[in-house]
Amino acid sequence: GNSVTQMEGPVTLSEEAFLTINCTYTATGYPSLFWYVQYPGEGLQLLLKATKADDKGSNKGFEATYRKETTSFHLEKGSVQVSDSAVYFCALTETSGSRLTFGEGTQLTVNP
């Protein structure tokens, strides 16, 4: 079956540090890949997505590239802010409209 593995957390960084959260996946076929973010007290929000190999998703300074050869979709941001503190989830759908399969989530805390 499908699965998503995220780097173990939590992650604590100082403001303006570089962020990488690793995500690898197992799926048959050609999945679409997503990063969702959950701010404290709020619902899940789509942060970015990529639907085919070598696509780069980007939003709010975050980026992730769909790497089929390494089955990875690592999240990066060049300079994090305190407001980026949240839980980040990597997810996939195997085919359009199928269920989202989520990773375990990575708690990010950014200190001033």
Place this chain on the structure above:
Amino acid sequence: EAGVAQSPRYKIIEKRQSVAFWCNPISGHATLYWYQQILGQGPKLLIQFQNNGVVDDSQLPKDRFSAERLKGVDSTLKIQPAKLEDSAVYLCASSFSGADEQYFGPGTRLTVT
């Protein structure tokens, strides 16, 4: 545009009791999802509706969980009877169609004691 609404936001019950959660999706969204998010884990799909028909309920524990979406709009998820391991956040999401972005509600946090 109003988002996905859920109620209640919090619920505490004793094991073996029953509980129901309500979800109102974004207007015009045909597809509705219920996910279970246990503390420290990612959400797991319980059931997916397309209009008022079930598309996927393969991970729904049908001996105790049930869900309905009458008239293809609002949905209710019920647990009867609850077990300690049902303590989780229950998330509702909707999308215009099954191929589109899913929008999540704030969730209902259930504690079973």
